[in-house]
Every structure is written in structure tokens, then in C-alpha cells.
Amino acid sequence: DVKVTQSSRYLVKRTGEKVFLECVQDMDHENMFWYRQDPGLGLRLIYFSYDVKMKEKGDIPEGYSVSREKKERFSLILESASTNQTSMYLCASRAQGTPNQPQHFGDGTRLSIL
């Protein structure tokens, strides 16, 4: 079974802080994704990566950056946290090949910015 592990289940930070969310997958997947999930807005893609050191913007990249130094690890960075970034953050990974392979998700990090 695919295992996607997010380092924190709950996180509370202050406005203006730099925040790091970590995600690790154990299936040697090339593709990794970061989403945020908000009531009424569903899942929205922030960034994705299809290889080490490669990244592409998703639908809502503003205020975020990412890092992928190793294949198994994909980090989401909030450069200067703001209250509108309070959300559930979900990481996913997918095997190489066509995009019709399923994405597998971690259990999420519920982030609160005070």
C-alpha cells in the first residue's frame, strides 16, 4: 500500500511566520502534489512536482513556495503566513506514467494562522 505521511496533523502559527509543511512518500513516486481544502471550495491545487527539483504552479500558488530536494520528500512553504492561509493542507503522490493513475493522499495538516 502507498504511504504518504505528513509531518504534523495540527499546527498553529502566527501571522508573518515562515511555515514549513513536510510530506514524505514511500512508493518511489515521481509526482507529488500539494492541495488545500476549504469548506465550500473543495480541493484546490497549490503546486506540484514531477521530478526532483522540478515544480509547477497549480491553481492557487500565491503566497506559497515548494521544495523537492529528494524524490520522496515534498515541502510546502508559506513565506509569510497570513490568516487567509488557515486551512487543511493535503499532500498526494502519484506514480510515473499517464495522469490517469490515481493520486494517493496523506491525512492532512490542519493549519491555523493566528
Added chain:
Amino acid sequence: EDQVTQSPEALRLQEGESSSLNCSYTVSGLRGLFWYRQDPGKGPEFLFTLYSAGEEKEKERLKATLTKKESFLHITAPKPEDSATYLCAAVARAGNKLTFGGGTRVLVKP
């Protein structure tokens, strides 16, 4: 722009009362349609992928079907443990990203 719409938003069922969830999609050349289950406080759990109209997939009390415009998730004789939010998502032939619907919250009462 690709769009995925799920209905209803919420569904309350009695145990054993079968029902169907709808997922309508507008995608430029569907490459795959995915169903996920999400429990409160957890990430989505993959259920099915459907690739072409007419295809069906089954798992326990769940059956997913696909037409050229929509997909259905049929829940047969549901049990309380089937209570969850069910998400569908589509990927277009020319794209690399999933477009998610808003989900259907299902509550099965004993």
C-alpha cells in the same frame, strides 16, 4: 475550463436504503474519472478509476459507473460505516491535473 459538479451536497440514508451519488463533468477529452472516500479529519482514500463510457467498477457495497457526461456512485444496502464524504475528480486528456467536485456528504443512520 474543466468543471466537476457533484450532487446532492448531502445525503441522509437509513441503513439498508440504497441510493446514488451523481458526478457531472465537463472536461476536454476525459482521461480518467476518480472516486475517493474521505472520513472526517483524514485525507481522501482512493476507491475507483473509470476510463471510458460504459465502464463499471465495484467494491463491496459501492459501484461506480461512467457515461460521456457523468458518473454515478451507487451505494447498495448501506451500513453506518459507509458514512463519509465521497469526492469525484476528473483529469483531461491534455492536462496533468485533477479537477475535483465539491463532494457529497453521506450519513447512514442505523
